[in-house]
Amino acid sequence: MANSYHVASRICAKSKQPSNLGSGLGERRDALSLEGLTSSSERPLIAEAKAGIPGPERRQMVAVVGGGISGLRAAAVLQRHGVDVVVLEARNRLGGRIHTSRRADGTALDIGAAWMHETSQNNLVKLIRKLGIEYYYDDGLALYYTEQGRAGAQFKAKKICDEFADYMDWFYTKNPDAPDRAVSEFMEDFVSKHELLTEDDRAWAPQVIKEVELWIGTSVSQASAKHLSYFVTERNLYMKGGYDRIVDWTAATLNEVPGAVRLNHFVERVMWNNEGQNTVTFKNEHGHGSIDVDAVIVTIPLGALHRKLLAFEPPLPASIQTGLQQLSYAALGKVFFEFAEVFWSKDNDQFMYYPSPPQPPEDEAYGSSYSSSNASTPPDNILAYATVTINLWIMTGSKSLCVQIAEPLTQRIEAMDDKKAVYSFFKPLFNLLRTEPHRALPKLIGVETTKWTLDPLAGHGTYSADKVGDEPELLVDALEQHKRSRLQFAGEHCTITANGCVHGAFATGETAAKNLLKVFGVQYDGGDLVSLD
Ligand SMILES: Cc1cc2nc3c(=O)[nH]c(=O)nc-3n(C[C@H](O)[C@H](O)[C@H](O)COP(=O)(O)OP(=O)(O)OC[C@H]3O[C@@H](n4cnc5c(N)ncnc54)[C@H](O)[C@@H]3O)c2cc1C
Numbered sequence: 082m083a084n085s086y087h088v089a090s091r092i093c094a095k096s097k098q099p100s101n102l103g104s105g106l107g108e109r110r111d112a113l114s115l116e117g118l119t120s121s122s123e124r125p126l127i128a129e130a131k132a133g134i135p136g137p138e139r140r141q142m143v144a145v146v147g148g149g150i151s152g153l154r155a156a157a158v159l160q161r162h163g164v165d166v167v168v169l170e171a172r173n174r175l176g177g178r179i180h181t182s183r184r185a186d187g188t189a190l191d192i193g194a195a196w197m198h199e200t201s202q203n204n205l206v207k208l209i210r211k212l213g214i215e216y217y218y219d220d221g222l223a224l225y226y227t228e229q230g231r232a233g234a235q236f237k238a239k240k241i242c243d244e245f246a247d248y249m250d251w252f253y254t255k256n257p258d259a260p261d262r263a264v265s266e267f268m269e270d271f272v273s274k275h276e277l278l279t280e281d282d283r284a285w286a287p288q289v290i291k292e293v294e295l296w297i298g299t300s301v302s303q304a305s306a307k308h309l310s311y312f313v314t315e316r317n318l319y320m321k322g323g324y325d326r327i328v329d330w331t332a333a334t335l336n337e338v339p340g341a342v343r344l345n346h347f348v349e350r351v352m353w354n355n356e357g358q359n360t361v362t363f364k365n366e367h368g369h370g371s372i373d374v375d376a377v378i379v380t381i382p383l384g385a386l387h388r389k390l391l392a393f394e395p396p397l398p399a400s401i402q403t404g405l406q407q408l409s410y411a412a413l414g415k416v417f418f419e420f421a422e423v424f425w426s427k428d429n430d431q432f433m434y435y436p437s438p439p440q441p442p443e444d445e446a447y448g449s450s451y452s453s454s455n456a457s458t459p460p461d462n463i464l465a466y467a468t469v470t471i472n473l474w475i476m477t478g479s480k481s482l483c484v485q486i487a488e489p490l491t492q493r494i495e496a497m498d499d500k501k502a503v504y505s506f507f508k509p510l511f512n513l514l515r516t517e518p519h520r521a522l523p524k525l526i527g528v529e530t531t532k533w534t535l536d537p538l539a540g541h542g543t544y545s546a547d548k549v550g551d552e553p554e555l556l557v558d559a560l561e562q563h564k565r566s567r568l569q570f571a572g573e574h575c576t577i578t579a580n581g582c583v584h585g586a587f588a589t590g591e592t593a594a595k596n597l598l599k600v601f602g603v604q605y606d607g608g609d610l611v612s613l614d
Pocket residue numbers: 087146147148149150151152169170171172175176177178179192193194195196197198346347348349380381382385390391413414415531533538539542543544571572573574580581582583584586
């Protein structure tokens with residue numbers, strides 16, 4: 082997630098079934114009740130829309146594959162310009178990787194996106210007041226922890242990470258053709274050559290840089306040094322009132338048109354060409370069906386495209402295929418723990434934990450301030466990983482913590498069904514977060530784990546990430562080359578600016594719609610409150 086930060090201070094199987102796996106914590110079944118029409122009744126509807134008026138005055142019909150924020154925005158912009166749209170969404174809800182779970186009292190809990198990032202440039206912020214959405218800027222100071230407890234002076238290692246990020250940026254600007262390297266490898270090199278660092282600095286800076294794992298969703302041993310965006314200045318706005326409010330606003334005009342939004346429609350195949358005869362085949366509860374349209378916008382996640390969840394006939398242009406391959410997909414996980422009492426600091430928005438440096442050989446260890454444990458192997462529990470724990474007591478008023486983790490740990494934890502085992506794994510972290518007078522941890526009320534990595538409709542992950550060797554601009558360049566095509570793509574992976582983010586995805590939906598308006602010869606109206614230009 083190049084230009085954003087998910088925590089705080091800082092992109093066929095024809096027979097594949099829709100899984101409707103909810104990515105955790107229950108699907109929202111009630112919000113949109115439009116059930117898919119049967120394939121037999123769809124055909125006359127579409128045929129009606131396309132029939133009769135030849136030439137430019139005939140209304141165009143666009144199929145949007147996927148009802149996440151990018152697909153909904155694309156469809157809404159086209160609809161506003163008089164284009165007929167049909168959004169085909171495989172799940173029983175809209176929003177995709179925006180998924181708000183609501184309690185009986187209305188309290189919102191976001192299982193997917195939870196923050197608006199880059200708030201100074203993010204036009205979606207304008208919807209906060211307009212829609213009266215409760216929000217919280219989590220600018221409060223974080224507390225830092227290591228295996229030994231609350232962190233001390235060694236956390237000037239954070240400043241060394243800032244210096245390292247500056248250095249990487251400068252290095253690749255000066256040497257654009259230098260080979261890409263893993264962030265962790267580059268960091269080891271940096272600290273070993275830096276003459277003015279102490280032993281502590283050299284040991285801890287590579288641990289502290291792991292904090293970026295919680296923004297990008299992948300480990301520093303996989304992350305690209307060349308493309309790492311390291312942001313520490315932006316503000317982040319927590320969507321206390323629930324991100325689904327933004328989805329509902331985006332989908333509002335679509336929901337007014339019967340048949341424009343079809344849930345439980347799993348698209349299997351897109352047959353496309355640039356002459357205007359495009360066909361989308363799908364599966365729903367009634368069986369298989371197809372829709373003939375003038376153009377198609379595909380918004381399924383990058384991870385789903387990688388796994389060929391959807392077939393294209395003819396195959397995609399080579400440049401788009403290459404672009405898709407040269408961008409990776411990552412997995413941020415969230416684990417929610419509810420307790421009977423708040424035993425952690427009520428004053429801090431979040432708690433950052435850094436794992437101990439690897440133990441040096443015995444004869445070098447004397448006098449060092451590495452791990453207090455004598456184990457030469459890291460513990461097989463949460464203390465071996467960098468985590469950020471979100472204080473939901475402050476955010477939502479619930480006696481809950483949300484621990485955010487990155488791959489490969491995300492896959493491991495999300496595959497665990499035994500909640501007791503999950504709690505045991507995380508307990509050492511909670512012991513560190515205890516404040517007086519809590520000598521023992523209070524009763525655990527509940528544990529919930531996200532399931533994005535088990536979800537084919539989310540591409541078995543959460544958002545795009547630049548891993549070593551990736552060339553993220555290739556996909557964006559390829560999409561630009563094909564901007565007059567009747568097959569468009571949108572989604573968080575289709576942008577460099579704000580990629581991986583809700584506002585980035587939203588903007589790509591608008592861009593895909595504008596591209597098709599040009600193809601159709603329809604004048605763009607200049608945009609609305611939240612348009613980028
Ligand atoms: C855990 C997590 C935390 C995040 N945190 C943040 C955050 O704090 N801030 C932020 O800005 N962003 C965050 N993001 C990223 C953000 O949620 C996404 O970038 C954005 O929602 C993606 O929107 P999209 O339209 O590109 O894709 P999606 O929302 O994934 O929409 C694609 C849709 O296509 C559907 N689909 C898939 N296959 C088919 C098919 N064959 N037929 C029909 N439909 C199909 C899917 O069900 C889905 O609804 C987070 C994401 C996750 C998962």
